[in-house]
Amino acid sequence: MDRRSELREFLRSRRARVRPQDIGMKGYGVRRRVPGLRREELAQLAGVSVDYYIRLEQGRGGKVSIEVLDAIALALQLDDTERQHLHSLVHHGSGTTKTKEGYATQQQHVRPGLRCILDTLENAPAYVVGRRLQILAWNDLARILIADFPSLPLERRNLARLTFLDETARQRYVNWQKKADDTVAFLRVDAGRHPHDDEVVKLIAELSEKSEDFRRMWADHTVRDETHGHKPLYHPAVGKLDLSFETFRIPDDPDQALTVYTAVPGSPAASSLRELAATAQAGEWG
Numbered sequence: 548m549d550r551r552s553e554l555r556e557f558l559r560s561r562r563a564r565v566r567p568q569d570i571g572m573k574g575y576g577v578r579r580r581v582p583g584l585r586r587e588e589l590a591q592l593a594g595v596s597v598d599y600y601i602r603l604e605q606g607r608g609g610k611v612s613i614e615v616l617d618a619i620a621l622a623l624q625l626d627d628t629e630r631q632h633l634h635s636l637v638h639h640g641s642g643t644t645k646t647k648e649g650y651a652t653q654q655q656h657v658r659p660g661l662r663c664i665l666d667t668l669e670n671a672p673a674y675v676v677g678r679r680l681q682i683l684a685w686n687d688l689a690r691i692l693i694a695d696f697p698s699l700p701l702e703r704r705n706l707a708r709l710t711f712l713d714e715t716a717r718q719r720y721v722n723w724q725k726k727a728d729d730t731v732a733f734l735r736v737d738a739g740r741h742p743h744d745d746e747v748v749k750l751i752a753e754l755s756e757k758s759e760d761f762r763r764m765w766a767d768h769t770v771r772d773e774t775h776g777h778k779p780l781y782h783p784a785v786g787k788l789d790l791s792f793e794t795f796r797i798p799d800d801p802d803q804a805l806t807v808y809t810a811v812p813g814s815p816a817a818s819s820l821r822e823l824a825a826t827a828q829a830g831e832w833g
Contacts, residue, residue: 608637665685679705680706680730735769775793
């Protein structure tokens with residue numbers, strides 16, 4: 548990705564969604580050539596000069612302090628994930644990001660203890676996702692309910708590719724649109740954190756070429772990192788399962804996350820999960 552272009556489009560998209568009247572700005576009339584805030588209005592709110600903000604939005608701001616970025620984030624009403632994304636785009640060369648050579652040689656590995664946790668979750672689908680939304684490990688219920696990961700080539704064990712390029716995903720995720728939107732939002736977070744990762748650039752290019760839905764959603768510049776929520780799934784053997792999920796960052800590798808799906812005890816979904824787990828143990832699902 549071109550970092551300057553990403554920064555420019557991200558800031559423009561965030562300016563466009565903030566209406567002056569929503570933040571108490573008056574006296575600008577009804578005729579406006581741009582949606583949302585003008586550059587000079589944002590600069591005023593953030594306490595910086597218009598010229599400085601324009602150079603920043605164009606990726607020519609030089610060294611930018613944390614305080615200035617936080618002031619801009621506050622003016623744009625960014626949430627925590629969006630604010631961190633802004634910092635990543637601006638401070639890409641601060642020494643906290645890896646070089647291209649580092650990405651070429653480094654691979655992620657799931658600790659044996661974490662794999663053991665997956666195996667103990669007999670009635671809860673769970674998996675570990677890494678950089679670029681690559682699926683690194685899973686348990687039997689995740690394999691049955693979400694995708695048959697062992698049968699897929701390594702490059703296809705990827706949540707973004709599954710979501711946009713695999714028709715089965717559109718059937719398994721009851722609210723596919725929400726899942727797709729969340730996937731794009733997190734992929735952009737990942738790309739912002741790792742601007743030197745050529746593999747994520749290739750993944751974005753592939754999805755943009757093959758999926759019109761992805762191209763449209765990617766153009767929105769949405770960033771989001773949901774750690775919990777409601778995500779109903781569907782399986783042809785049991786029908787719809789009303790599930791929730793929790794996602795936990797791995798402390799010694801924040802680029803890995805454990806996602807666990809759960810059902811309310813005693814609910815039809817809990818019964819369906821037990822049924823699928825029993826068939827897995829009996830070897831009926833591979």
